Amino acid sequence: MKKQTKFTYMFTLILLPCFIFGQRQQAIDLANLYKKGKLKLVNREIKIVSGDSGAYLKILENKKEGIIWLPVNDFKNGTIEIEMRGKDVFQRSFIGIAFHGVDDINYDAVYCRPFNFFAKDSVRRIHAVQYISHPDFTWGKLRNERNSVFEKEIINPPNHNDWFTMKLVIESTNIKVYINDTILPSLIVEKLNNRTSGKIGLFTGDSSGGDFKIIKINYKK
Numbered sequence: 001m002k003k004q005t006k007f008t009y010m011f012t013l014i015l016l017p018c019f020i021f022g023q024r025q026q027a028i029d030l031a032n033l034y035k036k037g038k039l040k041l042v043n044r045e046i047k048i049v050s051g052d053s054g055a056y057l058k059i060l061e062n063k064k065e066g067i068i069w070l071p072v073n074d075f076k077n078g079t080i081e082i083e084m085r086g087k088d089v090f091q092r093s094f095i096g097i098a099f100h101g102v103d104d105i106n107y108d109a110v111y112c113r114p115f116n117f118f119a120k121d122s123v124r125r126i127h128a129v130q131y132i133s134h135p136d137f138t139w140g141k142l143r144n145e146r147n148s149v150f151e152k153e154i155i156n157p158p159n160h161n162d163w164f165t166m167k168l169v170i171e172s173t174n175i176k177v178y179i180n181d182t183i184l185p186s187l188i189v190e191k192l193n194n195r196t197s198g199k200i201g202l203f204t205g206d207s208s209g210g211d212f213k214i215i216k217i218n219y220k221k
């Protein structure tokens with residue numbers, strides 16, 4: 001009996017650091033959040049669509065950028081992973097994640113341009129995945145002043161009309177972007193602002209909509 005108690009005590013000591021230094025994980029069903037009225041819409045309308053693999057969130061197209069803010073206000077470091085789908089229509093598909101948001105104007109975002117995934121033009125392919133930091137660093141400013149630094153070609157790009165996952169790994173000022181199950185990141189950038197925490201949202205660019213499913217968030221302590 002004493003041996004069992006001692007074993008239990010030692011096992012608890014081994015596991016304790018995992019709880020103390022572990023990550024808080026959250027998987028969010030976007031369709032359920034919408035039904036509960038937990039989403040904040042900025043310059044977009046959304047609807048729920050029932051698919052073969054379950055319901056998903058469809059963001060309808062509109063002019064200028066749009067964000068769907070989630071009920072998450074305190075994300076600092078960790079990972080954000082989203083399953084999403086765009087389309088192969090030139091200049092009509094910009095889909096991604098906004099993070100470290102202060103309000104509807106001040107936020108960071110990483111998004112994909114599916115219509116550039118398999119472009120024959122090598123310059124267009126370099127514009128497949130993009131980091132921005134609003135309001136000071138728009139995609140246009142970054143392309144004009146620091147071309148190909150904050151946007152890159154995607155390694156082993158997915159079908160531009162199908163579902164794919166994008167995972168952001170955010171560690172202090174460093175951001176890495178992985179598409180599907182690739183080992184190497186398609187984009188590595190340094191943040192262009194001093195914001196260290198904030199809101200998370202779904203991002204769509206000018207004249208774009210998009211489809212979104214489950215979003216997974218790991219909060220690193």
